[in-house]
C-alpha cells in the first residue's frame with residue numbers, strides 16, 4: 266500500500282518549527298528522496314541489462330544444445346538392395362556396410378542412389394540425383410509456347426531449321442531409307458535478339474520435343490571445374506527427356522579459338538569443349554536429341570566444332586530487313602489495342618537497325634506511353650516517341666541489344 270499524505274511523518278516538529286524551517290527541512294528531505302530514487306533507477310537499469318545478457322546466453326546455449334543433439338548425416342551411395350537390407354558405400358572413406366532399411370524405404374531405393382545415413386549407418390533419406398540438382402541450372406521446358414507464327418522475317422532460316430531438326434525427329438526412317446546420317450547439330454549465328462532462341466523453341470514445340478537450354482557461359486562459369494561433367498549431364502537430361510532439342514546458347518564461351526595463354530581457365534574450357542565434341546560424335550547413344558547452338562561471335566569459333574558430323578549446318582540469323590521488321594511489328598502488336606493511324610510500313614522504315622528484340626521493346630514502350638497518357642489505344646505517335654526514347658537510352662549505354670546506331 267502506498268502511503269497517503271496523512272501517513273507521512275514530517276521531518277520537523279509541527280508545533281515548534283517556523284514556516285521557513287518547515288520549507289527548508291521538506292526541501293532537504295525531497296533532495297534525499299530524489300537521489301535515492303535516482304540510485305534505484307540506475308540499479309534497475311543495470312539489472313535489466315544483466316537480464317538481457319543472460320537471456321541471450323540462454324538462447325545461444327539452447328540453440329547449441331539442439332545442434333549437438335542432432336548428429337550430422339553422412340552421404341553414401343546404394344550399391345545393392347538385398348532382402349537383408351541395403352549395401353551402401355560411404356563417401357569419403359569408401360567403406361561398405363550392410364544396413365537395415367524399412368520396407369517403405371526399400372521401395373524407393375535403387376542401386377546408385379545417393380542417400381543420407383546417420384551415425385549408425387541407417388538410411389535416413391534418399392537424396393536428389395546429382396543430375397536433378399544440375400538440371401536446375403538448365404532450362405527445361407516440356408512444351409515451349411513459341412510457334413513458327415511468332416517469328417517474323419526468318420522464312421529461309423525457319424525452312425532450314427525445319428529440314429535439319431524437325432525432319433530427323435519426325436521421320437528418322439526417311440534418313441535411314443536414303444542411307445544418310447542427319448546433320449548432328451545446327452549452328453545459328455547472328456547479332457543478339459534476332460530470334461535464334463525463338464527458332465529453337467519453335468522447332469521443339471512443333472515436334473513435341475522437350476526444349477533444354479543451357480548457356481555456354483554457365484557451363485564454364487557456374488560450376489568451375491565441372492564443365493565437362495555438366496556437358497555429360499546435359500546430354501543425359503536430354504536423353505532422359507527425348508525427343509529433345511538441346512539448345513546451347515553462347516557456344517563461343519566453350520568453343521572459341523585456342524588462345525596462346527595456358528591458364529587453367531583455358532584448360533577447363535578446352536576440357537568442356539572436348540566433352541561436347543565427344544557427346545556429339547557419339548551419335549548412336551544420342552538418341553532422339555537434336556542439338557542447336559547459337560552464337561553472336563561466329564568469328565571466334567574453333568573450327569573443330571564446325572567439322573562434318575558436328576555443327577555442320579550453319580545458319581545465319583541476321584537483323585531483319587524492312588519487310589521482316591514490318592512483320593515483326595505486326596506480330597508484337599497482335600494483342601495491342603491499336604489506333605487506326607498505325608502504318609506498319611512506316612514503323613519498319615523508321616527503325617532500320619532494329620533487331621526483333623528491339624522491335625518488341627518499342628512496342629512495349631509505345632504501350633507505356635499510352636498508359637502514361639491515360640489512354641487505352643496506342644497511336645502511331647506513341648511508337649515514334651517510343652523509338653526515340655529507346656534510341657536515346659541506347660546512346661547512353663554500351664549494351665548492343667538495342668543497337669540502332
Ligand SMILES: Nc1ncnc2c1ncn2[C@@H]1O[C@H](COP(=O)(O)OP(=O)(O)OP(=O)(O)O)[C@@H](O)[C@H]1O
Nearest residue numbers: 415416417457458459460461462463593621622625
Ligand atoms: N524474328 C523475330 N520475330 C519476332 N520476335 C522476335 C524476333 N527476333 C527476336 N524477337 C523478340 O526478341 C526476343 C528475344 O529474341 P531471342 O531470345 O530469340 O534472340 P536471340 O537471337 O536468341 O538473342 P541472344 O543472342 O541475345 O540470345 C524474343 O522473345 C522476341 O520477343
